Amino acid sequence: xxxxxxxIVDDHPIVIEGLKxxxxxxxxxxxxxxxxxxxxxxxFIRLNRLDLILLDITLPDINGMDLxxxxxxESVQTIILVVSNHxxxxxxxxxxxxGASGYLLKNSSIEELRxxxxxxxxxxICYSKEVIEIISRPSQNQLRGRPQLTRREKQILALIxxxxxxxxxAQELFLSPLTIETHRRNLMQKFDVKNVAELIMAANQQQFxxx
Amino acid sequence: xxxxxxxIVDDHPIVIEGLKxxxxxxxxxxxxxxxxxxxxxxxFIRLNRLDLILLDITLPDINGMDLxxxxxxESVQTIILVVSNHxxxxxxxxxxxxGASGYLLKNSSIEELRxxxxxxxxxxICYSKEVIEIISRPSQNQLRGRPQLTRREKQILALIxxxxxxxxxAQELFLSPLTIETHRRNLMQKFDVKNVAELIMAANQQQFxxx
DNA sequence: CAAAAAATACCAGAAAACCAGTAGAAAAAA
DNA sequence: TTTTTTCTACTGGTTTTCTGGTATTTTTTG
Numbered sequence: 001x002x003x004x005x006x007x008i009v010d011d012h013p014i015v016i017e018g019l020k021x022x023x024x025x026x027x028x029x030x031x032x033x034x035x036x037x038x039x040x041x042x043x044f045i046r047l048n049r050l051d052l053i054l055l056d057i058t059l060p061d062i063n064g065m066d067l068x069x070x071x072x073x074e075s076v077q078t079i080i081l082v083v084s085n086h087x088x089x090x091x092x093x094x095x096x097x098x099g100a101s102g103y104l105l106k107n108s109s110i111e112e113l114r115x116x117x118x119x120x121x122x123x124x125i126c127y128s129k130e131v132i133e134i135i136s137r138p139s140q141n142q143l144r145g146r147p148q149l150t151r152r153e154k155q156i157l158a159l160i161x162x163x164x165x166x167x168x169x170a171q172e173l174f175l176s177p178l179t180i181e182t183h184r185r186n187l188m189q190k191f192d193v194k195n196v197a198e199l200i201m202a203a204n205q206q207q208f209x210x211x
Numbered sequence: 212x213x214x215x216x217x218x219i220v221d222d223h224p225i226v227i228e229g230l231k232x233x234x235x236x237x238x239x240x241x242x243x244x245x246x247x248x249x250x251x252x253x254x255f256i257r258l259n260r261l262d263l264i265l266l267d268i269t270l271p272d273i274n275g276m277d278l279x280x281x282x283x284x285e286s287v288q289t290i291i292l293v294v295s296n297h298x299x300x301x302x303x304x305x306x307x308x309x310g311a312s313g314y315l316l317k318n319s320s321i322e323e324l325r326x327x328x329x330x331x332x333x334x335x336i337c338y339s340k341e342v343i344e345i346i347s348r349p350s351q352n353q354l355r356g357r358p359q360l361t362r363r364e365k366q367i368l369a370l371i372x373x374x375x376x377x378x379x380x381a382q383e384l385f386l387s388p389l390t391i392e393t394h395r396r397n398l399m400q401k402f403d404v405k406n407v408a409e410l411i412m413a414a415n416q417q418q419f420x421x422x
Numbered sequence: 423c424a425a426a427a428a429a430t431a432c433c434a435g436a437a438a439a440c441c442a443g444t445a446g447a448a449a450a451a452a
Numbered sequence: 453t454t455t456t457t458t459c460t461a462c463t464g465g466t467t468t469t470c471t472g473g474t475a476t477t478t479t480t481t482g
Contacts, residue, residue, distance in 0.1 A: 011318045012226075012296075012317040012318050013318065013319070013320050013321060014226055014229045014230060014233070014294070014317055014319075014321070014324070015223075015225055015226060015229060015317070016229075017229045017232065017233050017321060018225045018226060018227075018228045018229020018230070018232065018233075019225060019229070021228065021229060021232040022225070022228050022229075036318070083225070106223040106225055106226070107222050107223050107224065107247070108224070108225075109224050110224060110225065110228060113225070150457085150458060150459085151458090152458075152459065152460095153458095160408050161408055161409075161412050162408075162409070162412075163404060163405055163406050163408050163409030163412075165406075165437085165438065165439090166438075166439080167437095167438085175459090175460070175461090176460070176461055176462085178460085178461055178462060178463095179459075179460050179461055179462095181438095181439080181440080181441095181461095182459085182460075182461075182462095183459085183460095184439080184440080185440075185441075185442090188440085193374060194374055194440085195374050195376070195407075195439080195440075195468085196406075196407055196408045196411075196439075196440095197371050197372055197373075197374050197407050197408075197410075197411055198372075198373070198374030199408075200408055200411040200412060200415075201372050201373075201374075201411060201415075201420075204411075204412075204415050209412075361427085361428060361429080362428090363428075363429065363430095364428095376467085376468065376469090377468075377469080378467095378468085386429090386430070386431090387430075387431055387432085389430085389431055389432060389433090390429075390430050390431055390432095392431095392469080392470080393429085393430075393431075393432090394429085394430095395469080395470085396470075396471075396472090399470085405470085406438085406469080406470075407469080407470095
């Protein structure tokens with residue numbers, strides 16, 4: 001049985017180092033590299049085979065949920081295990097939807113990581129204990145997936161988050177303030193929130209506020 | 212020369228493992244433990260000597276800025292090096308204000324970490340390169356430190372972030388809505404923002420939204 | 423104990439957000 | 453090409469926020 005070619009994707013050298021070390025004695029893995037950006041990984045995967053990726057979703061260039069999809073597009077058999085800080089159910093679900101074979105929180109033990117790697121290699125979907133809790137007992141509003149936003153909605157969300165009024169946004173985009181109000185309302189419906197405070201919180205928690 | 216007794220504080224076992232490994236060959240350090248919570252560390256430090264702490268400020272129980280102060284109170288000679296994700300200038304300044312001897316971002320290299328440890332041991336304040344940039348070139352609004360909020364202001368900020376209107380908050384706290392409006396205005400003045408969208412963004416960025 | 427800070431509350435009004443619905447044009451996807 | 457989605461815009465109104473100022477009481481700090 002050949003070793004699985006494994007990459008670690010995290011913009012924190014400390015984490016890469018830690019995972020390399022923790023896994024270097026795994027008989028069935030061969031760590032072939034660490035990558036700090038999504039683009040570096042994608043470049044690599046286009047030219048080289050990878051069997052397993054340990055992926056942090058908070059990268060400086062590409063949103064990790066999107067990156068899962070992109071990886072699968074480049075190499076459908078590559079197994080993706082997400083190792084993340086994010087406890088938001090909708091984020092967890094979207095990584096799995098986009099092709100990840102597992103999700104662990106970074107506060108998981110090294111043991112749990114080993115176990116999930118084994119499970120994923122066997123073709124199963126694997127979650128660390130805490131993630132299972134999050135998924136299994138959704139509160140009512142957590143049943144909702146992460147909203148899909150249009151390009152314009154994302155743009156307007158970002159401008160709202162900068163504190164700009166509908167009037168100012170309208171001027172910047174050469175639109176009517178009424179149009180901006182409509183986008184605002186659409187955003188609030190998609191996030192199921194009732195005012196901008198809630199909107200900004202939800203958008204931050206669900207990783208809409210950074211690349 | 213004795214080895215410095217060193218602890219790593221991070222709720223991510225992966226990070227603790229990585230740092231332990233990276234630093235285990237440092238001739239002048241002896242890693243005595245890893246702690247996942249601020250309280251665990253404080254309990255330990257009350258009974259044992261620690262010379263150096265590598266501290267992540269995002270812990271599940273105590274805000275890392277406050278924890279710096281608490282550590283210094285328990286053991287004033289203990290050197291604290293912050294290892295963090297947070298790039299907000301006001302957060303950086305507050306950790307130093309509260310007694311830290313250095314601040315590195317987690318995307319710093321292991322080399323930079325080693326260098327900062329040496330500097331801190333020598334009595335200097337040390338920042339990783341990226342942190343120096345952040346500190347050296349403050350934009351106008353970054354010159355402002357992290358606002359000090361009263362107990363009531365923190366409470367009301369949290370309720371606003373839940374999407375509650377001034378009327379609802381007033382009812383919950385048995386106050387006049389006018390009082391809530393005043394607290395709102397005080398919050399906005401302290402954060403130097405002009406509406407609640409900006410307020411929530413700033414509060415999130417400056418680590419006011421979690422313990 | 424005195425001073426300072428925090429908490430509470432008010433006035434009056436303008437600005438902005440929120441709401442529910444509708445509809446046509448343009449762009450993207452099938 | 454057709455269908456679907458997105459974008460743009462409007463009506464009419466209510467609710468809420470924001471603004472600048474003032475003042476008293478209570479609590480905390482020195």
